[in-house]
Amino acid sequence: MKRKLLMFFPVLFLGLALATGCEKRIATEDFSEAAPAAQAPSTGGAEVAVPDESIKSEVVTAEDIKNTADAKIGGQYASLGSAEDLTQKAIEKGHLYTIYFDYDKYTVRESDMDFLTKNAKWLGINPDIRVRIEGHADERGETDYNVALGDKRARSIRKYLEDMGIGASRLAVVSYGEEKPAVNGQGEEAWAKNRRAEFVITAN
């Protein structure tokens, strides 16, 4: 019983004993098993204070929220709430085509030139229409590189259109890299559909 009791001596005292290299035990109270309350953590050394976590998250302003909402429907370029409808109609009627690219390439391929020419013609006879050309990449590459690749694709489309006589002021560009795939999934079939430049009408 005595041995057992000794095992439950307050750590505080034992800590002190340790610190002084002294094995003498001072029993002044009833240290029963039911009374571990007298124990307190101690090494006899100083207690080190751990500062509270201080990392703060982004403070989102009302302006940010509005900007983000605007960005989703065309951002600063949007003058019409129905831009998406207009774009949808133009696509259905065969006025605007999405242009597709080969892997890691940003030149328009021969087979897509016809579609790009059709887009140019329609924009030519509708001088009030403004578009945003959105460049995209498939998911295989790296994030940064894909944003740059989407940018190159959108810009190469804009260059063709400019060369065909469409004013640059009507042609905004944005790259989404791999962030907004047209279709989810892996494999060449999905990737081929995601390497693209889309046309979105922002004003008419």
Added chain:
Amino acid sequence: MAKKFIPFLLIILFTALSAPAWGKVYIDLAAPSQSALPVAVQEFRDLSQAPARDKNLSDSIKKELYDAIVTDLRFSGFFKVIDAKANLEDPLRSGLTESETDFKSWRAIGADALVKGGFLLEGDKLTVEIRFFDCVTEKLVTGKKFAGSAKNPRRIIHFFSDAVYGELTGKKGVFTSKLLFVSGSGGNKEIYVSDYDGKNATKLTRNRSINLAPKWSPDGQKMLYVSYKRGTPAMYSLDLTTGKDESLSSKPGINIGGAYSPDGSRVALTLSSERSPELFVLDLQSKEYKKLTDNNGIDVSPSWSPDGLRLAYVSDTAGNPHIHVLDLSTGNSKRITFKGKYNSSPSWSPDGRYIAFARSDSGRFNIWVVKPGGEGLTQLTFEGDNRNPSWSPDGRYIVYSSSERGGSLKIMRSDGTGVMKLDTGIKGEKAPAWSPFLR
């Protein structure tokens, strides 16, 4: 038979202090698992006064403390932790001192070392005491007491681990360092911060747009990132001490892939405001941009050498993406990779001797390292799809993203061994960035 603990620690100490070269440190410090010392960890003991004790809170703190110390011990590479189920000594019937410890029972389960601890909860204040024993000599090796917020018991353990690691190796520990990473899909990606082991993950951006490519400032107080929150990809800096956000670069076109210079005075980034995505350096004081590359290709993902004199980056000027190194004083670039269809995301090691990067031949990437001159090319990962390497501040580890489970984070030692999966509780984690030392 059983190795003596104290001599073992001395060996670690000696090799750490006498190893000036990076290669040597990584051989000696990142001890392979077969030479790791078996350590037992006893369940932490709640030393709070009985009436104040909340059983659920007490149990959850117990679990967090235990899990954190086991994670840190394993991560250090010095120890292999014996499954707690094997422990014979009853934590409620033993104390925290040598005389209250039945070392025979610990040696019986194969433990050369033993960790015991107790905690005291007083309101929000959590005091934790941890003791480290040598089971062979039956002596206390080190004991420490830390007090912090009860909201984050793991943090207290990580501070303890840093202190002990410092004592044993003479070097700074990375246990209190942090990770930034990206998660999300479908036009909404946010940036998170977590402990080095992936725990305590917290959302940092809250703008519900696409947020990408987080990078730390050298003092660990700011985060550089790309956001579409105003429509086009622009560069922002979030002050992590206040939550205040600053727009750093929002030129027409793309503003991406930013990285703070080692002295924090400049940011290297890619802009496409002219004809093609080119590398620039933005002076944060004068707000002036200096153009670094000029070609019709893609130049992205700059990573500074620790001395601030060179940049490793990705360029497709050779026909496909390769790693190049640009000397800022001369403006000359040198291509340093020649194989692989796609080489990306270079990350310069803290000691300047290596550049880690991701390489793919087939669409699946693996992590490699190469010296800045192009020699010493070594493949570190071999399975799955691994990208975006980022070095720990002490250069002993690399965190990277794996495509497993739709995206997850892993840490390995800088020689490719000791892979540890991180469980952040967040799905689809990508683009990790390891912080500098935060204290």
